[in-house]
Structures are given as C-alpha cells and as structure tokens.
Amino acid sequence: MVEHRPFLNILTHAVLILGVAVVTFPVYLALIASTHPATAFSSGVIPLLPGNQATENYAAMMGRGISSSGAPPLGLMMTNSLIMALVIALGKIAISITSAFAIVYFRFPFRQLAFWTIFITLMLPVEVRIVPTFEVVADLGMLNSYAGLTIPLIASATATFLFRQVFLTIPDELMEAARIDGAGPMKFFRDILIPLSRTNMAALFVILFIYGWNQYLWPLLVTTDARYYTVVAGIKRMADVADAVPQWNFVMTAVVLAMLPPVLVVIAMQRLFVKGLIEAEK
Amino acid sequence: MKRTVFGGHLLPWLLLAPQLLVTIVFFLWPAGQAVRQSFLREDAFGLSTSFVGLANYRALFRSDEYLNSLQVTVVFSVSVAVLSMGVSLFLAAAANRVVRTGRVYTTLLVWPYAVAPAVAGIMWWFIFNPTIGILPYLLDGLGYDWNHSLRPTDAMILVVIAASWKQISYNFLFFLAGLQAIPASLNEAAAIDGAGPFKRFRTITFPLLAPTTFFLLVVNIVYTMFDTFGIIHATTEGGPNQATNILIYKVYEDGFLQLDLGSSAAQSVILMAIVITMTMIQFRWIERRVEY
Numbered sequence: 176m177v178e179h180r181p182f183l184n185i186l187t188h189a190v191l192i193l194g195v196a197v198v199t200f201p202v203y204l205a206l207i208a209s210t211h212p213a214t215a216f217s218s219g220v221i222p223l224l225p226g227n228q229a230t231e232n233y234a235a236m237m238g239r240g241i242s243s244s245g246a247p248p249l250g251l252m253m254t255n256s257l258i259m260a261l262v263i264a265l266g267k268i269a270i271s272i273t274s275a276f277a278i279v280y281f282r283f284p285f286r287q288l289a290f291w292t293i294f295i296t297l298m299l300p301v302e303v304r305i306v307p308t309f310e311v312v313a314d315l316g317m318l319n320s321y322a323g324l325t326i327p328l329i330a331s332a333t334a335t336f337l338f339r340q341v342f343l344t345i346p347d348e349l350m351e352a353a354r355i356d357g358a359g360p361m362k363f364f365r366d367i368l369i370p371l372s373r374t375n376m377a378a379l380f381v382i383l384f385i386y387g388w389n390q391y392l393w394p395l396l397v398t399t400d401a402r403y404y405t406v407v408a409g410i411k412r413m414a415d416v417a418d419a420v421p422q423w424n425f426v427m428t429a430v431v432l433a434m435l436p437p438v439l440v441v442i443a444m445q446r447l448f449v450k451g452l453i454e455a456e457k
Numbered sequence: 458m459k460r461t462v463f464g465g466h467l468l469p470w471l472l473l474a475p476q477l478l479v480t481i482v483f484f485l486w487p488a489g490q491a492v493r494q495s496f497l498r499e500d501a502f503g504l505s506t507s508f509v510g511l512a513n514y515r516a517l518f519r520s521d522e523y524l525n526s527l528q529v530t531v532v533f534s535v536s537v538a539v540l541s542m543g544v545s546l547f548l549a550a551a552a553n554r555v556v557r558t559g560r561v562y563t564t565l566l567v568w569p570y571a572v573a574p575a576v577a578g579i580m581w582w583f584i585f586n587p588t589i590g591i592l593p594y595l596l597d598g599l600g601y602d603w604n605h606s607l608r609p610t611d612a613m614i615l616v617v618i619a620a621s622w623k624q625i626s627y628n629f630l631f632f633l634a635g636l637q638a639i640p641a642s643l644n645e646a647a648a649i650d651g652a653g654p655f656k657r658f659r660t661i662t663f664p665l666l667a668p669t670t671f672f673l674l675v676v677n678i679v680y681t682m683f684d685t686f687g688i689i690h691a692t693t694e695g696g697p698n699q700a701t702n703i704l705i706y707k708v709y710e711d712g713f714l715q716l717d718l719g720s721s722a723a724q725s726v727i728l729m730a731i732v733i734t735m736t737m738i739q740f741r742w743i744e745r746r747v748e749y
Contacts, residue, residue, distance in 0.1 A: 205580050441571040452630060
C-alpha cells in the first residue's frame with residue numbers, strides 16, 4: 176500500500192465482502208433448501224433459514240434416491256463419479272508423463288509427428304465432435320461401462336506439455352551422471368524424473384480430478400443403465416421431475432452432494448490447485 | 458532440447474503408445490468422420506447415403522435457426538466475458554490492496570471453480586424459479602414479472618449469470634497474479650507525483666494488465682462456447698424459442714435429438730475451425746509473453 180486512506184480501505188473490504196456474499200449466495204440457498212421438507216417449496220418464496228429435515232433428506236438421497244425419476248441412490252452415483260474422476264486424473268497423468276519422457280529423452284523417426292498428433296487433441300474438445308465420438312464408442316461396445324466413461328477422455332495435450340516443460344528444466348548433468356552410473360532409461364525415469372515431478376503431478380491431479388468429476392455431456396450420452404450414472408449428470412434427471420412435482424429439497428440435497436467433493440479438494444489443496452491452474456495454461 | 462538422449466527406437470514408441478492410441482481412436486478418427494459425414498446426406502431411414510458436396514454447409518448458412526444460434530453464441534460469450542471479467546478485476550484489485558487478509562478472501566472466492574457448470578445452472582435455475590425463486594420475488598416488488606421459460610431475454614440473463622458466476626474464480630486468480638507481478642515501484646513513483654489510487658489504476662495498472670486481460674478474454678470465450686453445455690442443457694435447453702440455443706447445444710440437439718447427422722457433422726467441422734483459431738491466438742499470445 177502506497178498511502179494511508181482509511182475510507183478507501185473500508186471500501187475495499189466492503190467490495191470484497193460483497194463479492195464473497197454474491198459468490199456464496201446460490202450455495203447458501205441450496206444448503207438451506209436441502210434442510211426443508213418438500214412442502215416448503217409448494218408456494219410462497221424459497222426458505223432463507225435452515226429447516227429441520229436435513230438428516231432425513233440426506234439419508235433418503237444417499238440410500239434410495241428419487242425413485243419416481245428412475246434415479247439410483249446418490250451413494251452409487253457418487254461412487255461412479257469418484258471412479259470416473261480418479262481414473263481420468265490418474266490415467267491422464269500416467270500416459271502423459273510417459274509421452275513427455277519419450278519426446279524429451281529420445282530421438283526417433285517421426286518424433287515431431289507424434290508431438291503434433293498429441294498437440295491436436297487440444298483443438299478437438301469432445302463436445303465439438305460429439306456424434307462421431309459416440310459412434311466410435313458404441314461400435315467398440317463401450318457404452319454403459321467404466322471404460323467408456325473414462326478412456327475416450329484420457330488423452331491430454333496439456334498434461335504432456337506440462338511434463339515436457341518440467342523435464343526440459345531438469346539439468347542434463349543428471350542424466351549424464353545416471354548414464355555413467357549405468358542406469359537405463361526406465362530406471363532413470365523411475366528414480367529421477369518421477370520424484371522430481373511429484374509436485375507437478377499433485378497440482379495437475381487436483382485440476383484433473385475436478386475436470387473428471389464435473390463431466391456432464393459425456394456420461395449423459397454413454398450411460399443409459401442407471402448403474403453407471405454419475406452424480407453431476409444424474410441431477411438433471413431429478414430436476415426434470417422436480418419441475419413437475421416439486422421435490423426441490425431432494426434436488427438441492429443432490430446439488431450439495433455433487434459439489435462437495437471437488438470443492439473440498441480445492442479448499443484443502445488450495446496452493447496445489449492454484450499452481451496446477453496456472454501451470455496448465457502455459 | 459536435450460544435449461544427450463537415450464538410444465533405441467522401440468522404447469519411445471511403447472511409451473507413447475497409450476496416448477497415441479487414445480488420440481487416434483477417440484480424437485482423430487471421429488474428427489475425420491465428422492469431416493466425411495459433413496459432405497454426405499443420409500435418408501430418413503439411414504438406409505442409403507449420398508455425397509452432396511457442400512450442400513450441408515450451404516443449408517446451414519441459409520438456415521435462420523443456425524444464424525440465430527451464431528448470434529446467440531456471440532451475445533452469450535461477450536456478455537459472460539464482460540460480466541465475469543469485470544467483476545473479477547474489481548475483486549482482484551480490491552484483494553491486491555489488502556495485504557494481510559488477501560489470502561482469506563482468495564480462499565473464499567476461488568472454490569466456485571470446482572462447481573460443475575450443470576450444477577451451477579441448476580442452482581441459479583432454482584433462485585430464478587418464477588413461482589418460488591427469491592429473485593423473481595424481489596423483481597416482482599419492483600414491478601417486473603420474471604419468467605425465463607417464456608421470455609427470451611430473461612432466459613439469456615439467467616444463463617449469462619450462471620456461466621459468469623462459475624468463471625469469476627478463474628478470472629480472479631489470473632487477474633490477482635497479474636496485479637501482483639506489477640512492480641510496486643511504479644505505483645510508488647506515481648503516488649509521489651501526486652496520482653491518486655483511481656488514476657494510478659487507470660493509467661498504470663490497467664495498461665500493464667493488458668496481456669492478462671487479452672489472455673483471459675480468449676479463455677473466457679472458449680469457456681462460454683465449449684464448456685457451458687451443462688448450463689444450457691440443465692436449465693433452458695436452448696429455449697424459449699431458440700433464445701439460448703448456443704452452437705454447442707445445437708450440435709447435440711441436431712445430432713442426437715433430430716438425428717440430422719449431415720448437418721450436425723457440418724456444425725462440428727465449423728466448431729473445430731473455431732477452436733483451432735482460438736488455440737492459435739492463445740499460443741501466439743504465449744509466445745509473445747516469453748519475450749517479456
């Protein structure tokens with residue numbers, strides 16, 4: 176701060192508090208709604224203070240789900256989301272780190288071509304070419320399976336670039352020393368590169384976990400069997416029913432549960448999250 | 458470039474194999490199929506296909522619905538970028554001023570990044586619910602009868618707010634990083650010369666933030682064009698009367714609900730061209746940043 180201006184300081188805090196209030200407002204209402212019985216939403220205005228049905232609502236959603244909409248219990252959907260998020264995050268990291276290793280530490284024919292092939296994935300988000308991608312997955316018999324939910328989303332140019340950058344900053348002397356000591360490529364990869372890129376992996380994991388958990392269009396298309404529904408894609412099915420028969424308490428319970436895991440990850444690992452977000456854009 | 462490398466040709470291909478396989482099977486092949494299908498027309502029963510050249514593209518650019526969708530996308534993207542970046546810059550400038558509590562505010566502002574677009578959409582759908590929502594209730598007091606399922610403007614405002622809300626945290630983090638990178642000496646020198654805080658922001662801080670602002674503009678446009686499918690699908694479903702039918706929703710609608718594969722493929726190809734252009738712009742910006 177350059178000069179002392181008490182009024183401006185108060186204004187600054189007021190702006191920030193207002194900002195936090197606006198950002199938190201929808202989540203607050205969702206939390207409140209998840210503590211009321213269904214009757215609280217039939218008329219008037221949505222409740223602004225907590226009700227007393229929280230345990231009932233959460234127990235009902237985790238255990239049974241909204242049976243009338245054909246949605247399975249949230250416990251199952253959240254497990255599916257967790258599997259999807261973990262496989263996507265770990266899978267992307269695994270195949271990207273080996274790709275980056277190959278590109279940085281080897282010289283082989285068509286190396287540039289391999290690099291550009293990976294680069295192109297950056298320009299082809301799944302939403303853009305949704306119909307033909309769906310057809311490929313259907314032809315391979317991967318609909319309604321964890322493989323179908325995860326493998327098509329697992330290629331990652333961003334992660335490959337990130338590891339490539341990390342490897343390029345690792346001094347050549349390390350590799351030369353390792354070679355003199357008789358270490359082969361895989362030993363060098365395992366004992367030197369992986370430990371040196373551990374923080375980058377963790378930062379990337381936070382971002383990719385959120386990416387995987389929040390997938391919407393893809394699970395909506397490849398899962399028609401309720402056993403494979405994910406929670407984020409499942410909410411829409413519940414909300415559709417809630418429009419006809421107001422069950423906003425249940426829908427908002429699902430909303431709270433659907434955002435809880437990724438939000439907790441961001442708050443608990445804020446430093447890694449910020450690092451991952453900023454590195455992923457380089 | 459590494460001075461020394463490992464020998465061998467087989468091992469690097471084995472290391473690349475999983476990534477290349479996924480890329481070819483689930484990215485390149487479908488993209489190629491989209492290009493191929495965009496030149497074909499399938500009859501209503503899917504029994505025969507014929508080559509129609511550019512007819513699918515010509516039909517698109519003659520269709521009022523598609524032109525409307527283009528226009529809706531532009532309005533949506535620009536509104537979200539302006540609203541979300543404006544609010545974030547304001548908050549980041551404020552957070553940059555408070556020294557000690559800055560981190561607390563950052564924590565309280567960044568978590569919406571983790572909320573899925575579809576979930577954000579549902580929450581705002583609930584808040585704006587015409588019968589029980591809190592905001593329509595307040596607007597009613599002001600004499601405005603809010604109804605996003607009937608009024609196109611109301612629906613657009615709803616999706617713009619939901620999409621901007623989710624993007625505030627991302628913009629805030631990048632603006633804050635940009636602000637912290639500006640040397641304090643510049644501000645101090647200007648203060649000694651008698652420039653007040655607002656003047657300093659306008660003449661020093663904002664121009665120096667230009668690279669960050671430009672980068673965020675591209676990212677925000679890419680976000681609204683391609684990552685907001687969940688918001689539209691979970692709330693307005695493109696309606697009322699096509700008012701929120703953005704390009705990415707229309708590809709899905711025409712491909713999966715109308716089963717018009719040729720048209721959907723042509724739309725995919727156009728969208729790919731847009732993403733490629735945006736990515737190029739983004740990469741050019743990064744190259745220039747390296748020179749700084």
